[in-house]
Amino acid sequence: MFLSTNPSLPASKSTSVSATETRITTKTLSARQVAVCLYWSRGAALVFFTPALASCSGVQSALDPGGVEATQIATLFWVMTAGGFLIWAFVVAVALYASRWKSRPISEENAGRFIFWGGVVFPVTVLTALLTYALWLMPWLRPFGAEEGTGVRVEIVGSQFWWHVVYRRPDGSIVISANEIRLPVGERVEFSLESADMIHSFWIPALGGKMDMIPGRTNRLSLLATRAGTYRGQCAEFCGISHAYMAFPAIAMEPANFEAWLDQRSQPSHDLDVNSGGFALFMREGCGTCHRVDGTAAQGAQPVGIAAGRTPAGVAGPDLSHVGSRLTIGAALLDNDEETLARFIAHSASIKPGSQMPAYPGLAPDELREIAAWLKGLQ
Ligand code: CUA
Numbered sequence: 001m002f003l004s005t006n007p008s009l010p011a012s013k014s015t016s017v018s019a020t021e022t023r024i025t026t027k028t029l030s031a032r033q034v035a036v037c038l039y040w041s042r043g044a045a046l047v048f049f050t051p052a053l054a055s056c057s058g059v060q061s062a063l064d065p066g067g068v069e070a071t072q073i074a075t076l077f078w079v080m081t082a083g084g085f086l087i088w089a090f091v092v093a094v095a096l097y098a099s100r101w102k103s104r105p106i107s108e109e110n111a112g113r114f115i116f117w118g119g120v121v122f123p124v125t126v127l128t129a130l131l132t133y134a135l136w137l138m139p140w141l142r143p144f145g146a147e148e149g150t151g152v153r154v155e156i157v158g159s160q161f162w163w164h165v166v167y168r169r170p171d172g173s174i175v176i177s178a179n180e181i182r183l184p185v186g187e188r189v190e191f192s193l194e195s196a197d198m199i200h201s202f203w204i205p206a207l208g209g210k211m212d213m214i215p216g217r218t219n220r221l222s223l224l225a226t227r228a229g230t231y232r233g234q235c236a237e238f239c240g241i242s243h244a245y246m247a248f249p250a251i252a253m254e255p256a257n258f259e260a261w262l263d264q265r266s267q268p269s270h271d272l273d274v275n276s277g278g279f280a281l282f283m284r285e286g287c288g289t290c291h292r293v294d295g296t297a298a299q300g301a302q303p304v305g306i307a308a309g310r311t312p313a314g315v316a317g318p319d320l321s322h323v324g325s326r327l328t329i330g331a332a333l334l335d336n337d338e339e340t341l342a343r344f345i346a347h348s349a350s351i352k353p354g355s356q357m358p359a360y361p362g363l364a365p366d367e368l369r370e371i372a373a374w375l376k377g378l379q
Pocket of ligand 1: 243
């Protein structure tokens with residue numbers, strides 16, 4: 001980039017050499033130009049590294065891994081970052097050397113050699129090494145086969161803008177949930193990913209890479225959590241106006257706790273009260289048409305607005321069987337308490353634009369409170 005034919009060479013000298021001996025010199029940068037280059041390099045580094053460093057921790061950080069797959073991805077990231085920095089430092093050093101200290105001309109042959117080694121051999125070697133390393137990681141991201149049929153399998157269906165979750169246990173029993181995913185630490189979990197309407201993408205950055213959810217297709221993803229904790233997953237493919245509100249808590253639990261949790265969730269909520277006024281209102285307003293509550297007449301319905309049979313879940317809204325015990329409502333949109341539940345029922349259209357759930361602004365405040373209290377009681 002700093003090589004150029006020197007226009008200041010005397011004409012007599014230029015004409016006196018043969019074509020192969022045409023003189024090429026390095027163009028000297030002034031001290032001010034070098035300072036400007038360094039200033040902008042530092043600015044660019046700040047712009048790129050500040051957000052990167054700020055995202056090094058947190059429940060949704062790929063750089064704060066809590067699983068095997070995420071650790072491999074984080075390692076790849078740091079290797080590439082370090083490699084990029086070393087190459088950048090090398091190029092800057094060469095540029096400084098050429099511009100500040102080596103100002104004498106070099107022959108065209110040497111310039112060609114420099115371009116061949118620095119511009120062809122070096123990048124090809126580095127990129128091949130990086131590609132090999134990245135490809136070597138890929139099969140590790142999807143170790144299926146041997147593990148199949150041994151652990152719990154989780155089927156997830158993405159819909160605008162929520163997650164239908166089915167745990168399929170080795171004994172064949174299932175547990176249905178929504179908008180929250182739990183998995184055991186130290187055990188590989190296979191996810192089956194489908195979509196009910198459009199392309200979504202399932203991604204828990206702290207546990208592994210992302211995988212698209214495509215209508216009419218089942219994609220698989222395998223994750224192994226290594227650290228118990230509450231992480232955050234997020235739809236990573238633009239899927240409509242509330243795409244950003246399509247998230248979920250992902251909770252990695254000790255295996256014994258996870259099994260106990262599944263046992264509890266395979267039964268109707270122990271606090272279920274079908275004689276309460278809240279449940280009567282829930283049914284009167286037709287909530288049971290879309291939402292299932294285990295142990296009640298509310299069993300959801302065939303898909304609304306979706307070709308029948310396309311939705312493996314066969315339900316139009318999130319399962320609410322134990323909704324009171326979830327960390328969030330509205331797919332990680334709001335904290336889960338009676339006030340937010342009532343607010344979501346009354347104003348779902350404005351809280352979560354584009355969702356299929358109709359708002360119920362006409363419900364009296366005490367009716368809203370009663371439904372919300374009943375739902376919160378589903379522990
Ligand atoms: Cu679903 Cu974005």
